[in-house]
Amino acid sequence: MKRTRTQRTALTGLRLVALIVGAIVMVTPFLYMLSTSFKPQAYVLTTPPQFIPDPFTWENYVQAWTSQDFSRYALNSVIVAVVSTALSVLISSMMAYGFARFEFRGREVIFRILLIGLMVPAMMLIIPQFVLAKYFGLLDSLPGLIVFYVAGSLALNVFLLRGFFAAIPGELDQAMQMDGANAWTRYWRLAIPLARPALATATIFTFLASWDEFAWALTIINSPQNRTLPIAIQLFQGQNATQWGLVFAASVIAVIPVIVVYLIFQRHFVQGLTSGAVKG
Template identity: 75%
Template sequence: MSRNRSARSLSTTFRYVALVAGALVMVTPFIYMVSTSFKAQAYVLTFPPQFIPDPATTDNYVQALTTQNFGLYFLNSIVVSVIATAASVLVSSMMAYAFARFRFPGRELIFRILLLGLIVPAMMLIIPQFILAKQLHLLDSLLGLIVFYTAGTLALNTFLLRGFFESIPWELDQAMQVDGAGAWTRYWRLALPLAKPALATATIFTFLSCWDEFAWALTIINTPEHLTLPVAIQLFQGQNATQWGLVFAASLIAVIPVIIVFLVFQRYFVQGLTAGAVKG
């Protein structure tokens, strides 16, 4: 008995040590970024690295917020990400509900063609997307970002949501049909409320994807007033030297909306894990 207890205790200790080590590996770069954002440029590259800045300064944050239209770039990213996320989640949820609940010719074939978007690297689509955007007069505009961000996230969201909609018991749909509810009513009043966990997951992934996207925004945006935050942060890098304190300060400011979105929608995700669709 004592040997078994010792083995279990040793195994538990090893797991905790491994988890702590993994957490430190993941958290250390972020801590260093936070530390560097409070350092003057002269102290950024000191060795050994200082995780507690001495002296500490907030000049990097002041400079990030007051130079190069940072507020405008932040607003552009908010507008693009929020609209693209809302549009993608709405459209993909309707598509997923149709694939999960309706039977029509070619349903599985169409779904598999849609999933091709998950296996094609985004960078391979830059040129055809650029040509299409040019033909649709969407170059150098926030609308061009919104349209292609929405389209680029539909496949993953539809895949996630279809599986969740299929897990909702058919009896609930049939009960609403008996009461005279049509397909739209069942989707809006039954499927969406029960799909909060999947919708929260899709929203987090989509917002993060749109907020952090760099390549497409750099490709089609030429007017400075239309830049989004990831591209704008690149402007803080000089031709001869990079002001890392300024770059990290701007990056930390850019992380705030992502954290807010995650915290807001995580609550619904946790609720969905503990609440079932049917209670016996």
């Protein structure tokens, strides 16, 4: 018995050490980016690396926000990410509710075809997406980003939400149906409030994907007024001979909305992720 307790204590200690090491490995690059964003250019590449800026300056943030119309790029990213997230979560939740609650011919076949979208690398779709965007007149426009961001996120969101909707007891739907509630009322007043954890998970994933996406935006956006933050940060790196303090300051600004969204929805994040992945 004593030996078993010792083994358990040792195993717990090893787990804690592994978690601490993993946390340090993951957090260190972000801390170094944050530190470098407050350093003058002359002190960026000092050896050994300094995590406490000395001297300390806000100039990188001021220059990043005021140069190259950065504030407009930030606004474009906010518009694209918010609209894409709202549309994707709304459409995918309706699709997931249909797959979970209604019986119709070919339901499982259609669902599995939809899931193929999770297996296809996004870069393989760049050329066909470009052809479609050109055909529908969506090149060099924010709607051209929104449409394809929504389409690209539907498969994962439907997969997560369907499992959660399927876990809601069917008796609740039947009770509302006996009271005269139609399908839309049951979806909006019953399923959506109960699915908040799954909706939070889908919101975080979709917002992050739309906010950080670079390849598709770089492919179709040509006009400076339609650029988003990832393109703006890439321009800083190219036109300023890689002024890392400036690049990292712009990156920190770009990270802030993602952190805010996660903090808003993090209460439900883990529960929604595990429910959507296991049930269904």
